Amino acid sequence: MSKPVVATASLAGCFGCHMSFLDIDDRILQLIELVEFNKSPVDDIKKFTKMCDIGIIEGGCCNSENVENLREFRKHCKILISLGECAIMGGLPAMRNGIPVRECLEEAYLNGPTVDDNIIPNDDELPMILDKVYPCHEIVKIDYFLPGCPPRADLIWEALVALVTGKELTLPYEAFKFD
Amino acid sequence: MPRKITIEPVTRVEGHGKVTIQMDDNNNVARSRLHIVEFRGFERFAQGRPYWEMPVLVQRLCGICPVSHHLAAAKAVDVIVGAGTGEGLTPTGEKMRRLMHHGQIFQSHALHFFHLVSPDLLFGADADPAIRNVIGVALEHKDLAVQGVMMRKFGQEIIRATAGKKIHGTGAIPGGINKHLTPEEKDEFLKGKDPLNIDKMIEWSLGALDFFKGYHAKNAEMLDNFAVFPSNHLSLVRKDGAMDLYHGVLRAVDSEGKKILNDVDYQDYLKYIGEEVKTWSYMKFPYLLSIGKKDGWYTVGPLARLNTADFIPTPLAQKEFENYKAYTKGKPNHMSMHMHYARLIELLHAAEVMKELLNDPDLMKGELVTKGPKAKEGVGLIEAPRGTLFHHYRIDDEDKIVMANLIVSTTNNNEPMNRAVNYVANKVFNGKKEISEGMMNRVEMAIRAYDPCLSCATHALGQMPLEITMVDSSGNVLGKKTR
Ligand code: SF4
Numbered sequence: 001m002s003k004p005v006v007a008t009a010s011l012a013g014c015f016g017c018h019m020s021f022l023d024i025d026d027r028i029l030q031l032i033e034l035v036e037f038n039k040s041p042v043d044d045i046k047k048f049t050k051m052c053d054i055g056i057i058e059g060g061c062c063n064s065e066n067v068e069n070l071r072e073f074r075k076h077c078k079i080l081i082s083l084g085e086c087a088i089m090g091g092l093p094a095m096r097n098g099i100p101v102r103e104c105l106e107e108a109y110l111n112g113p114t115v116d117d118n119i120i121p122n123d124d125e126l127p128m129i130l131d132k133v134y135p136c137h138e139i140v141k142i143d144y145f146l147p148g149c150p151p152r153a154d155l156i157w158e159a160l161v162a163l164v165t166g167k168e169l170t171l172p173y174e175a176f177k178f179d
Numbered sequence: 180m181p182r183k184i185t186i187e188p189v190t191r192v193e194g195h196g197k198v199t200i201q202m203d204d205n206n207n208v209a210r211s212r213l214h215i216v217e218f219r220g221f222e223r224f225a226q227g228r229p230y231w232e233m234p235v236l237v238q239r240l241c242g243i244c245p246v247s248h249h250l251a252a253a254k255a256v257d258v259i260v261g262a263g264t265g266e267g268l269t270p271t272g273e274k275m276r277r278l279m280h281h282g283q284i285f286q287s288h289a290l291h292f293f294h295l296v297s298p299d300l301l302f303g304a305d306a307d308p309a310i311r312n313v314i315g316v317a318l319e320h321k322d323l324a325v326q327g328v329m330m331r332k333f334g335q336e337i338i339r340a341t342a343g344k345k346i347h348g349t350g351a352i353p354g355g356i357n358k359h360l361t362p363e364e365k366d367e368f369l370k371g372k373d374p375l376n377i378d379k380m381i382e383w384s385l386g387a388l389d390f391f392k393g394y395h396a397k398n399a400e401m402l403d404n405f406a407v408f409p410s411n412h413l414s415l416v417r418k419d420g421a422m423d424l425y426h427g428v429l430r431a432v433d434s435e436g437k438k439i440l441n442d443v444d445y446q447d448y449l450k451y452i453g454e455e456v457k458t459w460s461y462m463k464f465p466y467l468l469s470i471g472k473k474d475g476w477y478t479v480g481p482l483a484r485l486n487t488a489d490f491i492p493t494p495l496a497q498k499e500f501e502n503y504k505a506y507t508k509g510k511p512n513h514m515s516m517h518m519h520y521a522r523l524i525e526l527l528h529a530a531e532v533m534k535e536l537l538n539d540p541d542l543m544k545g546e547l548v549t550k551g552p553k554a555k556e557g558v559g560l561i562e563a564p565r566g567t568l569f570h571h572y573r574i575d576d577e578d579k580i581v582m583a584n585l586i587v588s589t590t591n592n593n594e595p596m597n598r599a600v601n602y603v604a605n606k607v608f609n610g611k612k613e614i615s616e617g618m619m620n621r622v623e624m625a626i627r628a629y630d631p632c633l634s635c636a637t638h639a640l641g642q643m644p645l646e647i648t649m650v651d652s653s654g655n656v657l658g659k660k661t662r
Contacts, residue, residue: 014238015243018242023332029324063218092239099224104218113449113584115453115454120456121457123460
């Protein structure tokens with residue numbers, strides 16, 4: 001039987017969730033025996049090359065590119081997991097929700113003490129910023145949620161092994177962290 | 180016909196960026212740009228939050244080196260609570276933070292070298308991307324992969340012991356630190372079972388340096404000529420000119436090594452540093468005010484630090500430093516790929532500093548926090564793994580933030596990264612009609628040398644599809660290539 005295929009993405013996140021994934025340390029060597037990686041920042045595969053079994057999403061959606069990327073993941077992954085607070089609830093980037101985007105841009109590019117150009121970036125190459133930061137399940141259907149900021153490495157490991165081997169996952173109470 | 184090439188996303192660099200290369204009628208590069216496409220808005224939404232939240236809040240801009248943000252913010256907040264700048268803390272406060280920081284430098288440099296760079300060196304830029312990654316390294320060079328994983332783990336454990344958590348800890352608090360190191364933790368780090376002890380870490384750091392030097396001996400032509408251009412360099416140095424990654428004065432040198440910023444107090448950074456805004460990137464372009472927007476740009480990070488510092492205050496790293504300096508006859512080094520060499524010397528230095536600190540009894544006893552007369556404003560600087568990081572906050576009478584200004588390491592390297600891309604694009608794309616995998620990867624390698632943490636540069640890692648679009652002058656798509 002071929003190995004289950006895993007893909008991962010970082011949308012509007014800080015990459016801390018991916019780093020926590022790497023904190024499974026030497027178990028990564030076991031993991032690559034268990035699964036095959038497809039599109040993910042940890043390898044160099046940039047486009048889906050096949051249908052995947054598990055998609056892991058870090059971060060919510062703050063611009064049009066994040067939304068497109070998330071929809072691609074939904075299309076190519078049988079199971080989709082929101083990993084960490086940003087994907088589940090928007091997290092730190094969502095602290096701008098409730099503040100007009102314009103004000104955020106003005107503060108960064110017009111009012112800061114080190115700038116004087118009177119320019120706000122607006123090139124065609126820059127994706128459209130959304131009015132607010134959206135958690136992933138508001139854009140596509142999400143099958144599982146792993147909480148934490150970031151979720152602890154053991155939790156990520158246990159959850160993946162459970163999914164891949166089909167054994168049931170028991171979550172200890174302390175795993176439900178939102179710090 | 181003019182055409183445009185887009186490399187998107189830039190992978191194995193931490194962040195959300197893409198490269199566009201505009202070609203002219205003769206298939207030569209007319210213009211290249213590295214765009215940072217994410218925007219967070221931290222400067223605005225920090226407003227109204229209590230100042231003491233900053234050290235735990237800001238690190239969530241970047242999970243790759245959260246400790247750097249944690250500590251830069253804590254240093255700014257130290258000034259606000261009257262604990263002084265660096266020298267003001269209690270010995271325990273300062274040394275615990277230094278240990279945390281060097282744990283961070285160690286894990287980040289190890290991650291960068293083993294996970295991100297070694298695939299290019301081991302497999303070559305033209306190798307199949309399906310193998311040319313850390314998983315490929317794990318499958319084909321298991322020993323090396325295990326070293327990378329364990330070195331990162333050691334650094335992360337140091338962070339856990341000092342900050343409370345491996346990612347997004349809470350150890351640094353206004354005016355100090357919230358815990359001591361326990362004797363058990365100390366013993367584990369100093370004498371733990373192989374490989375997780377400091378002596379093994381020093382041995383492996385030396386091993387990584389040997390690996391690189393061996394590689395250089397065989398590939399000097401490529402490493403010495405890949406993206407070389409003159410630049411100014413900026414970093415913190417200790418008052419006596421030694422390398423100091425945690426605290427010091429701000430120094431900049433020009434491409435010949437002449438001091439252009441002479442060991443100034445960073446509380447006054449507004450007198451020396453400005454940022455230019457351009458329409459096509461969310462990342463600003465910092466420059467030295469005294470030189471101006473056009474030529475005042477500078478490089479930060481490992482290469483810059485080895486160019487500004489007079490010496491390295493730990494013996495093994497100092498020996499490597501002397502060899503390194505001799506290669507450019509004492510002049511600043513401008514070879515982008517030597518950034519990896521410089522980074523490994525720092526990796527060794529960080530391991531030596533950790534060993535020194537772990538043997539220091541101050542970590543296990545003594546006062547944790549100091550306070551003094553309150554101030555309304557504070558600036559915190561630190562040498563993050565990728566370079567100088569600036570945090571600046573102002574508060575109101577209710578202790579709420581009214582102004583937050585961040586200049587992160589990758590932002591400081593914005594212009595040099597754009598120059599590196601341009602250099603390589605001109606070398607590999609000019610006159611070519613077909614675009615190969617290897618050509619695209621070379622552009623990424625140039626960016627990767629700077630180890631950009633684009634996620635914090637946008638006060639926003641990642642991986643997007645690699646897509647090349649050729650566009651003619653009227654915007655018609657002539658061809659598209661994806662992988
Ligand atoms: S949940 Fe926390 S660790 Fe994960 S991306 Fe968001 S801020 Fe970073």
